[in-house]
Amino acid sequence: MNKQQKIFFPDNIRFLRERKKLSQEGIAQLLDFTRVKLNALESGKTRNPALEDLVKFSKFFKISIDSLVQIDLSRLLELQLRDLEAGNDVFMIGSKIRVLPITVDSENRQNSEYVPIKAKMGYASGYNDPEYINALPKYNIPSLSRNGTYRTFQAEGDSMYPVPDKAEVTGAYVENWLAMKPDTPCIVVLKGANNFVFKLVTVNKKEKNFILKSLNPLYKPYIVEGEEILEFWEFKKLHLDRLPEEPTEIHEVRQLLEVMHSDLKKLNKKTYE
Template structure:
């Protein structure tokens, strides 16, 4: 299997993003312009370790990222995170490459993943050509910062959110920043359907998945079995919400009574 090396193209791509000439960058790296040109054009197949480390330090990116990842295919948000020094390879993780599409104004689209394409999504989630074929929407009230995608849900495990809702999620890059019991869409390697659960990231690199519906028991999956995580942003549904149960009304009345008693005790 052929290994793709993106180092030279990435160096040129990042230099152009910084609006620097070859001569200017070469001077900062203490090398000749001709050497830099040979690296960018691929004429130098095996740059020295010293030179590789120079580029890594200058761009604040790990060698894994500079060599293995085609940076030109990443979204603007991800590029800014890398340029700010937030490279997950440096933190000891694996870089999850997110394929996106943009509109004519270079704004990211919100793609919709239909039910019939769920099985294919697991194999094409990081393929720009596959993502480009998904339906695209421009939604109101979606922040410009971040990448969003819409996933249809099935089942009643997250009631009172109705069955067959369309959940809009925000892409999560750093899973360690997820707060306990955060509602998320989780894409698992070996599971055909998408999972919509309350997610808690554990210290042993497992994820606990919990349903809002108490009839479903929580369970644990390995972080290595997870392809993507999308934090809940909003949902839409054609189903009218279930009426509030008598138990819910009783619970609220008990809580209100408890609050009243506590206030009277303080008087």
């Protein structure tokens, strides 16, 4: 069962009002609300604010509705708040909105934490929790720059063939998602249980989403919205315990059958919904 999404809207509008040094009465007049209505919104007594009210707050504070609802704005630095007010979408600048938990060794060098497949379900809720990150296996990779922040994920599936199933991929933490070049190989951490995939990532700045592409041509590219993404880790190293297999006709036929089977399952699911 997915963890219920925390809604920050009531706390955010109170925080932003106080940041502007406005009273409830003052902002209520500016937005054509009654003070009673504003108090109900700020206290969370209004469970489902009207869309018109969300738009009013968004325009007044110059912050997107997504950010008003899903981000705890009180935890951001003033510079980051100004960045949002300037129109930079919080889901596209990505990890600039939070501090990444890291661990260090006895010489104060950053570790590379290891996230195996069995940790997939916990990572979506623990990726921003220092205690969870501290409990992960950790090590150092001498050939990587000491200035970077790295994490190693165990990928699965054959969508990145010839990279084999269960291969371990080390990536460097991407702070600014918009700076990625087209087809940047990344571990992409998504919301949900099966939440990290190894893909070639292209930023679609106009539509504010991302195109994820597999190395395996049997898998079609697909689009993921920015709010569905938690982290990007740009590929730096591949760790294998066996040599990659040469492609064979039998392997290609098996892959094709697997993709067809997957497509049929999706089609049947849509038919009965």
